[in-house]
Amino acid sequence: MNKAIQEYYxxxxxHCFGCGKLNDHGLQIRxxxxxxxxxxxxxxxxxxxxxxxxxxxxxxASIIDCHSIATALAVAYEKDGLxxxxxxxxxxxxxxxxxxxxxxxxxxxxxxxxxxxxEIHENKIKISTVLSVEGSACAKGEVxxxxxxxxxxx
Numbered sequence: 559m560n561k562a563i564q565e566y567y568x569x570x571x572x573h574c575f576g577c578g579k580l581n582d583h584g585l586q587i588r589x590x591x592x593x594x595x596x597x598x599x600x601x602x603x604x605x606x607x608x609x610x611x612x613x614x615x616x617x618x619a620s621i622i623d624c625h626s627i628a629t630a631l632a633v634a635y636e637k638d639g640l641x642x643x644x645x646x647x648x649x650x651x652x653x654x655x656x657x658x659x660x661x662x663x664x665x666x667x668x669x670x671x672x673x674x675x676x677e678i679h680e681n682k683i684k685i686s687t688v689l690s691v692e693g694s695a696c697a698k699g700e701v702x703x704x705x706x707x708x709x710x711x712x
Contacts, residue, residue, distance in 0.1 A: 561642075567647070576620045587621055589673075602669060622689065622699035623701060651706060654701070673686065685701045
């Protein structure tokens with residue numbers, strides 16, 4: 559996939575702080591579906607720190623959240639045999655977010671987030687995500703994503 563999943567989001571729902579391409583002050587993460595997993599890389603800025611040399615845990619949680627929602631979207635479209643630009647657009651929101659911090663995440667290095675499908679139900683998808691730096695796991699998370707009724711997306 560050459561285009562990020564977030565590039566398929568309709569403009570009216572593309573203002574999220576974590577992943578919205580229309581949010582000039584946001585993180586604007588990009589997630590790419592690759593077979594059975596979804597990959598996102600992010601280079602934190604110096605100001606994304608908890609303390610000198612390490613990334614703020616809230617930033618990690620935000621990226622895991624948004625990246626997992628993008629993964630849930632890709633899974634849902636694939637399950638239904640549709641492309642990401644199909645109409646009407648699907649939408650998901652976070653029902654639950656759990657993060658386990660395994661060790662401090664160093665700043666100044668690319669963060670790699672890899673998400674995979676854990677469970678799928680009619681209107682609920684669970685995604686597991688691992689954050690690693692240079693191949694070493696720093697955090698893992700699980701997001702339960704709930705499908706929005708189509709009338710809420712317009």
